[in-house]
Amino acid sequence: MSTFDASTLIYVIQIVIGGLLVGIGVHFVPVGGAPAAMAQATGVGTGTVQLATGSGLTGLISAGLMMSVTDNILLIVLSGAVGAMIMMDVTMIVGNWVYIYGIGVPPVAAKVDYDPITKDPQPPYISPGTVGHGVPTVSYVSGTIGGLLGGAGGSLIYYALMNINGVSGLSAFFAIGIFVVNAVIASYNIQGTIEGFHDPKFKRIPRAIQACFIATLIIGIFAVLIHGGA
């Protein structure tokens, strides 16, 4: 007969915090979905879940390497966050190369008249019939924060699962699953496209926090039980 103890509860809490970080992080990632692939909307030209998962899992690889040599939670989580930020930033830079040199459009945000960070005017640079293109400074900074939160969240989930079973492959796969669930929930909340934290859709974040909390709590309890934590 197995019982819940204090450490099991801590693992569930860590998984829930990780899930919430992922859910919040996705809201920061500037993605324009299919329209952005035709330079028709601001942001990276792919899906929210795709980019957030790609960066979060790159972070997971860094966190996994770190966890094989240390059990310092801060080092592991930060390592994951930095790995995810590097992936996100390189992708956005190269995305901007394609927009600027391949298509000939400057990066510009359409949801605001002036960039909240640089105060640059935006509307004169929006090509006719589109709602912005590329990754302007505000979206870039927002994407970096998104990578940070997503990478940290994914690593925290991995850290909790690894402490329960000690099998890296199984923990990594469960962490990927929990990551994707939260990314999809957040993606529904922003309906697939968002420019960054300056976008009006960003105000919907409390709803995502509620949904991600419930989803991750249920998955977290099951994940801990399946992995033999109780």
Add this chain to the structure above:
Amino acid sequence: MDMVSMGLLAAMGALATIAGTSEDLESDVGSQSNPNSQVQLAAQVGHTHRIYNKAISGEPPSNALYAALAAVTASVLMSDAYGMNAFFSIAVGSLVAAVFNGILSMTSYMGRNTSQARFNQYVYLDVLRSHTTTIMAHAYITAFCVVAISYIMTAPWLPIQHPFPLPVIAFTWGIALGAIGSSTGDVHYGAEREFQQYPFGAGLNAANSGDIVTKGEAGLRSSIDNAWFCAKFGGPVTGLAFGLIVFLDNWRTTIFDPATQGWYAIATGVLIVVLLNVYNRILEVRSKKRYGPYPEYVGDIKA
């Protein structure tokens, strides 16, 4: 840091660059990912075409599938039961992934085009024959490179010892690679190559959706023509993106031993991120200065 680790890191960066390039070109020949929305719309707005049409799924899940398939096959062949050499195991594994890719591509092309029969969109058997093999060849290169990177990170006799098993790490890199290809190179195909009849220097006007170019430099345009065009810019920069990510992410843990200098590795990563943010700002300012505001702009806000 030792010279062997540095050499392996350089090999990983080079393999990642090739993987990124071939992944992007594979999705261009097959017209996967987001720009395919325009290919599907084209027939419905009266432009029948000879472009391949295989939006099997988003690129990250499909590439994760191919990479994981190749890695699982390779690990089984490398195991004690079969004892095959790593190089040939990865080659056979990638072949399995390429065959799966071919099956999914063909069913996808036939399914999508037959469903558009009411818009006079045909299934071209010559397109199917010539393009599917091209797609499979690119998928083979991608899967081979991704599994080779994963093998370098996990092989017990090499200095980099990643704890994840080979298939999991290949799956993870596959997801990351698909996300990068979808975010970078495909934009060159979607925003430029598909709409080359419109002037350079503007995004696609929403009113022109579906009006893709169907005529080629000679005859009708096929998806292999699209890969030829994208191989000049979209493909290589995608390769550069994946190469940079694999290199930079592993470089900081190669020059600083994570066991004893973990904080230095993280600080190096943060420095890279800060530099990239500054570089993006420089890019933005330079591009706005070079291109200037749009002549059609009539608003009150001055540039």
